Amino acid sequence: MLWEIEMTPLGSEVDREGQLALVECQLRNLNSIRQIRTARSYLIEGKLDETSAAQAASLLSDAVVEQAVIRKLPDPTDPKQGGERLFNVLFKPGVTDNVGRTALDALKNLGVQAEGVATCRKYWINGDSDAAEVERFTTRVLSNDSIERVLDGPLQLDSLSVGGDYQFELKHVAIREMDDDALMRQSREGQLYLSLDEMQTIRAKFQELDRDPTDIELETIAQTWSEHCSHKTLAGRIAYVDENGEKRFENMLKETVFAATQTIRKNLGADDWCVSVFKDNAGIVFFDDKQDVCIKVETHNHPSALEPYGGANTGLGGVIRDPLGTGMGARPVCNTDVFCFAPPDTPFDHLPPGVLHPRTVMHGVVAGVRDYGNRMGIPTVNGAVYFDERYLGNPLVYCGNIAMIPKGMSEKEVIPGDYIVSIGGRTGRDGIHGATFSSAELTHESEDLSGGAVQIGNPITEKMVQDVLLDARDQGLFNAVTDCGAGGFSSAVGEMGEETGAEVWLEKAPLKYSGLSYTEIWISEAQERMVLSVPEHNWQAFHDLCASEGVEASILGRFTDTKDLVLKYEDKVVGHLPMSLLHDGRPPVVREARYQPPEETQTDFTGLDFQHGDVLKKILGSWNICSKESIIRQYDHEVQAGSVVKPLVGVANDGPSDAAVVRPDLTTQRGLVISCGMNPFLGDCDPYWMAASAIDEAFRNCVAVGADPNRIAILDNFCWGNTERPETLGSLVRAALACHDVAIAYSAPFVSGKDSLNNEFSYEDEGNQKTISIPSSLLITALGQVENIEQCITMDLKASGNVLLLVGETQDEIGGSHFNVVTGNQNGIVPKVDLETAPKVFAAVHHCVTAGAIRSCHDVSEGGVAVSVAEMAFAGGLGVDVKLDSSGDEATIALFSESNTRFVIEVAEENVAKINQAFTDRGLPTPTHLGTVTDSSAVIVKDSAGNTLIDEKIDELKAIWQRPLAEF
Structure with missing residues (x-):
C-alpha cells in the first residue's frame, strides 16, 4: 500500500518555494505563469493503516509552520480542480533519495512498518498558463531531467519499487x-x-x-x-x-611536472620534506614530528554540467575520500573549491540546446559543495569563482581536501x-x-545519453565511513585502502x-x-x-x-x-x-602539438576615453573581481575550531583574504596555509606566462599571510578543450613547460595533480555545427606552512598614519588585464615572471612578516595596485592617500598593470628602515613609497604632477564591489 503525506504552509506562513519558482519564471519571461503554490510530500510504501500514517505525518511534518494531509494513492483528485494544474517532481527510479532514506530509517525506529520512502515536490500553477511556457517551466525550472521526472496531475503511483529480478546471462x-x-x-x-x-x-x-x-x-x-x-x-x-x-x-607529464619535483627533491637532499608524491590518491609532505599533511584537488566538470547539485556534491565527497584512501588513511581538516561559470546575466535565449542556465548551475554547484562539506563537519576555508562566456557549456568545478596523517602511515601494501x-x-x-x-x-545529447553518469552523494554516510576507517587504521585491522x-x-x-x-x-x-x-x-x-x-x-x-x-x-x-x-x-x-x-x-597516445605565440603589441591607450576612478569602479564591480561573500557565507569555515585566517577578514569580516590559515593540531602553534592561483584571461595571450602567473599568484597569496616560501607545495589541475587538435594540445604543453621552470625556480614541488580534457560543448544551430571550448584553465593550489600562527597577518588596513609600500617591480604589462576587459583595450604585453628575482622577494617579505614589521599585506593581482589598495582600505575601514611617481600613461600602467610578484604592505613609520634593509640585504630594490593610511574614508590617488586620478569614498567602492552577487 502507498500513502502520501503532503505538507503545505499554514495560512499565516509565506510559501517561499512558490515565490522562488515564480521569480525564476519571471527571469525566463514565462509571463503567463502568474501564480504558483507548492507543497512537499513523502510517499510511503508499507503495511500502514490510518493510525500509523498519522504517526508518520506527525514525525515528518512541522505543525508550527505547516499542515499535513494524509491520503492513499493512487489519487483520483481532478487535476484541474480550482482552475490550477498540478505537477509532481520526483527522483527517477534508482536515483538516490537521501531524505527519503533518512525518513525511512526514522519511521522504522518509530515502529511504522514502512518498506520504502520517496520524496516529492508539488507545484500548482494557474490553469490558463501558456502550454509552451508550462513545458519550459517544468523542464527548465522545476526539474533536471538527468535525475528527476515530472508527473502531470494527481499521483497515480501504486508502488515505489525500482528493482526487479535479475536473470543471469553472460x-x-x-x-x-x-x-x-x-x-x-x-x-x-x-x-x-x-x-x-x-x-x-x-x-x-x-x-x-x-x-x-x-x-x-x-x-x-x-x-x-x-x-x-x-x-x-x-x-x-x-x-x-x-x-x-x-x-x-x-611522457609529457613525467618530463615536465614530475621532473620538476624530482629535480627539487634532488637539490634538497637530506632536507627533502616530500613524503609521498604522485604515487597514491593524494600527495603527502612533512608537517611536524607527529603528523604529515596530504592534499588533493580534483575536478567534477561533466557531471556538474548535467546535474549541478549532484555533480558538485559528489565532486567534494570524492576528493575527501582521496586522502581517506591515501596511505593508511588521513583525517580531513579542511576543504577548498574553485568554480568557473558563464556570467549569471547570460540571456536565456542565448542558451544552446541541452545547456542549463549559469544561474541554475551556480546555485546547484555552490549548494552541492556547501551541503557536503557542512554536513561532514569539514570547514571550507579557501576558494575562488571565475566567469567567462566560454564556460557556458562546461562549468568547471574544482574541489580539494587537506588532511593529516600520522607519521609512518603513508605506505600500504596489499597482501595476497x-x-x-x-x-x-x-x-x-x-x-x-x-x-x-x-x-x-x-554535446546537446549528453543529458539523455549519460544521465546515469550523475551520482547523488550522502555526506552523513561518508562521515560514518571516515570515523570507522580511521578507528580501524589505529587498531591495525587492514593492510591497504583506497x-x-x-x-x-x-x-x-x-x-x-x-x-x-x-x-x-x-x-x-x-x-x-x-x-x-x-x-x-x-x-x-x-x-x-x-x-x-x-x-x-x-x-x-x-x-x-x-x-x-x-x-x-x-x-x-x-x-x-x-x-x-x-x-x-x-x-x-x-x-x-x-x-x-x-x-x-x-597503446601510447601519439599526438602532435603546435604553439605559435601571438605577436606582442606595446601598450597604446590612444582612442580610449576613461577616468581612472570609473575604471576602478568597473573593475571592482566586474564578475571576476566582485565580492563572493554571498557564496562564502554558505560554508562553515569555523567547524573543527582550527580556522585562524578566515576567507573574509577586516573590521566587518567581509574583506577578501589572500589565503586561509588553519591549525590542524590545536595543541601546537604550527599552521597550514591554503591558497590558489588562476587567470584564464592570460591563456589567450600566452599559456606559458599564464601558468607562471598562476604559480606566482598562489605563492603570493601564501606569503602574504605569513607562509614560509621555502615550504610551499603546489598542485596542478589542467582543464583544457579538445587536445586532439594540435593547437589546443600545444597550448597545454606550453603551460606544462612553465610549470616545470617556475616550480624549480621557486623550489616548490608538485605533489599531486589532475587533468580534465575535452571540456567542449558541441551543438547544432540552424543546421550548423557549433562548438564552445573553455579557455585554457590551469588552477594552481598552494599548501604552505607557518611555524607560529600568531605571526600571521591579514590584508585589511590597521591604523591611520601607517605607511603604504609597494613591493616588487611594476612593468608595462597590461595584456590580459582587467583594465583591458572593462575598457575594451586590445593591446599590451602579458605579465611575466622574473624567475631569479621572485624567490628573493618572497624571502624578504616572509622575513619582514615573521619579524613583526608588517601590519597588513595584500598581493597585487587582478586589477593591479588600484584594486589592491581599494580592497585593503574598505576591508580596514580606513582611507589611503597615494602619490604615484609617474603621470600620463605611465600612471595608468602603475595603477592597473597586473605584473607579478608584487605586494602592497602597510608598515609603521618606524619600521620602514627595517623593511628596506631586508630587501637590500638580498640585493633587491627597496619597496616603493606609495602613500599613507588615513582616516579620511576615501581612496585618493594623485600622479607625480599632483593631478587627482582617483578620489572615491571607500563605502561607495565597497558597495560596488559587493553588489553584483549580493542577491545570489
Missing part, C-alpha cells in the same frame, strides 16, 4: 570480427569513448586469446584506459613545435590472501560510465590488485535495489564506498567495529598472487583479464 561482444567502423560505433554507442587505436589493440588481444570479450571485460578495459583514470594524453608521446623548434616527449572488503554506501545504477563519460566531449571513485569497483580493485591479482565475487556486493547485472555492479560509481585489504584473521574484529558504527562492511573476494583479475558472479567466471593488459596494455 554476454559477449563480438569484437574479433568488427571492422574499424564497427569498432568506433561500439566505442561510441557503448559509451566506452576509446580511440580507434585502442579498440584495435583490444581486438588484436582477443584475437590472440581466440575468444570475444565479455561485456564486463570490455567495460573494465574502458574504465582503466579512460582519460579520467589513466591521463593518457598528458602522459603520452607528443611531438611539440613552437617558436624555438621541435621537442619530443615520451587478504579479503577484498567494501564499506560504506550500497551499489546502485548511479554513476554508470562515469569515468568514460568524464573523458568525453559534451577510495571507490571513478570506475567504481573496477578501478579500486583493479588498482589495488595491480601487483598481486584479485578474485571478485560480484553477487556479494550489497545493492540499493535488486535487478543489477554483474557489469552494473562492477562499474557503478555509487558514492561513499571504500575498498580495503583486510587479513582474514582481522575480519571479524573489523566487521564488528563497522557494525558498531552503523557502517556496512562486505567481503567481495580475495587478493591473489596470480596477477590476474578474475570476476565471478555466483561462481560463474564472467571476466578474466591479466593485470598487465589493464595497466600496461594500452
Whole structure:
C-alpha cells in the first residue's frame, strides 16, 4: 500500500518555494505563469493503516509552520480542480533519495512498518498558463531531467519499487570480427569513448586469446584506459613545435611536472620534506614530528554540467575520500573549491540546446559543495569563482581536501590472501560510465545519453565511513585502502590488485535495489564506498567495529598472487583479464602539438576615453573581481575550531583574504596555509606566462599571510578543450613547460595533480555545427606552512598614519588585464615572471612578516595596485592617500598593470628602515613609497604632477564591489 503525506504552509506562513519558482519564471519571461503554490510530500510504501500514517505525518511534518494531509494513492483528485494544474517532481527510479532514506530509517525506529520512502515536490500553477511556457517551466525550472521526472496531475503511483529480478546471462561482444567502423560505433554507442587505436589493440588481444570479450571485460578495459583514470594524453608521446623548434616527449607529464619535483627533491637532499608524491590518491609532505599533511584537488566538470547539485556534491565527497584512501588513511581538516561559470546575466535565449542556465548551475554547484562539506563537519576555508562566456557549456568545478596523517602511515601494501572488503554506501545504477563519460566531449545529447553518469552523494554516510576507517587504521585491522571513485569497483580493485591479482565475487556486493547485472555492479560509481585489504584473521574484529558504527562492511573476494583479475558472479567466471593488459596494455597516445605565440603589441591607450576612478569602479564591480561573500557565507569555515585566517577578514569580516590559515593540531602553534592561483584571461595571450602567473599568484597569496616560501607545495589541475587538435594540445604543453621552470625556480614541488580534457560543448544551430571550448584553465593550489600562527597577518588596513609600500617591480604589462576587459583595450604585453628575482622577494617579505614589521599585506593581482589598495582600505575601514611617481600613461600602467610578484604592505613609520634593509640585504630594490593610511574614508590617488586620478569614498567602492552577487 502507498500513502502520501503532503505538507503545505499554514495560512499565516509565506510559501517561499512558490515565490522562488515564480521569480525564476519571471527571469525566463514565462509571463503567463502568474501564480504558483507548492507543497512537499513523502510517499510511503508499507503495511500502514490510518493510525500509523498519522504517526508518520506527525514525525515528518512541522505543525508550527505547516499542515499535513494524509491520503492513499493512487489519487483520483481532478487535476484541474480550482482552475490550477498540478505537477509532481520526483527522483527517477534508482536515483538516490537521501531524505527519503533518512525518513525511512526514522519511521522504522518509530515502529511504522514502512518498506520504502520517496520524496516529492508539488507545484500548482494557474490553469490558463501558456502550454509552451508550462513545458519550459517544468523542464527548465522545476526539474533536471538527468535525475528527476515530472508527473502531470494527481499521483497515480501504486508502488515505489525500482528493482526487479535479475536473470543471469553472460554476454559477449563480438569484437574479433568488427571492422574499424564497427569498432568506433561500439566505442561510441557503448559509451566506452576509446580511440580507434585502442579498440584495435583490444581486438588484436582477443584475437590472440581466440575468444570475444565479455561485456564486463570490455567495460573494465574502458574504465582503466579512460582519460579520467589513466591521463593518457598528458602522459603520452607528443611531438611539440613552437617558436624555438621541435621537442619530443615520451611522457609529457613525467618530463615536465614530475621532473620538476624530482629535480627539487634532488637539490634538497637530506632536507627533502616530500613524503609521498604522485604515487597514491593524494600527495603527502612533512608537517611536524607527529603528523604529515596530504592534499588533493580534483575536478567534477561533466557531471556538474548535467546535474549541478549532484555533480558538485559528489565532486567534494570524492576528493575527501582521496586522502581517506591515501596511505593508511588521513583525517580531513579542511576543504577548498574553485568554480568557473558563464556570467549569471547570460540571456536565456542565448542558451544552446541541452545547456542549463549559469544561474541554475551556480546555485546547484555552490549548494552541492556547501551541503557536503557542512554536513561532514569539514570547514571550507579557501576558494575562488571565475566567469567567462566560454564556460557556458562546461562549468568547471574544482574541489580539494587537506588532511593529516600520522607519521609512518603513508605506505600500504596489499597482501595476497587478504579479503577484498567494501564499506560504506550500497551499489546502485548511479554513476554508470562515469569515468568514460568524464573523458568525453559534451554535446546537446549528453543529458539523455549519460544521465546515469550523475551520482547523488550522502555526506552523513561518508562521515560514518571516515570515523570507522580511521578507528580501524589505529587498531591495525587492514593492510591497504583506497577510495571507490571513478570506475567504481573496477578501478579500486583493479588498482589495488595491480601487483598481486584479485578474485571478485560480484553477487556479494550489497545493492540499493535488486535487478543489477554483474557489469552494473562492477562499474557503478555509487558514492561513499571504500575498498580495503583486510587479513582474514582481522575480519571479524573489523566487521564488528563497522557494525558498531552503523557502517556496512562486505567481503567481495580475495587478493591473489596470480596477477590476474578474475570476476565471478555466483561462481560463474564472467571476466578474466591479466593485470598487465589493464595497466600496461594500452597503446601510447601519439599526438602532435603546435604553439605559435601571438605577436606582442606595446601598450597604446590612444582612442580610449576613461577616468581612472570609473575604471576602478568597473573593475571592482566586474564578475571576476566582485565580492563572493554571498557564496562564502554558505560554508562553515569555523567547524573543527582550527580556522585562524578566515576567507573574509577586516573590521566587518567581509574583506577578501589572500589565503586561509588553519591549525590542524590545536595543541601546537604550527599552521597550514591554503591558497590558489588562476587567470584564464592570460591563456589567450600566452599559456606559458599564464601558468607562471598562476604559480606566482598562489605563492603570493601564501606569503602574504605569513607562509614560509621555502615550504610551499603546489598542485596542478589542467582543464583544457579538445587536445586532439594540435593547437589546443600545444597550448597545454606550453603551460606544462612553465610549470616545470617556475616550480624549480621557486623550489616548490608538485605533489599531486589532475587533468580534465575535452571540456567542449558541441551543438547544432540552424543546421550548423557549433562548438564552445573553455579557455585554457590551469588552477594552481598552494599548501604552505607557518611555524607560529600568531605571526600571521591579514590584508585589511590597521591604523591611520601607517605607511603604504609597494613591493616588487611594476612593468608595462597590461595584456590580459582587467583594465583591458572593462575598457575594451586590445593591446599590451602579458605579465611575466622574473624567475631569479621572485624567490628573493618572497624571502624578504616572509622575513619582514615573521619579524613583526608588517601590519597588513595584500598581493597585487587582478586589477593591479588600484584594486589592491581599494580592497585593503574598505576591508580596514580606513582611507589611503597615494602619490604615484609617474603621470600620463605611465600612471595608468602603475595603477592597473597586473605584473607579478608584487605586494602592497602597510608598515609603521618606524619600521620602514627595517623593511628596506631586508630587501637590500638580498640585493633587491627597496619597496616603493606609495602613500599613507588615513582616516579620511576615501581612496585618493594623485600622479607625480599632483593631478587627482582617483578620489572615491571607500563605502561607495565597497558597495560596488559587493553588489553584483549580493542577491545570489
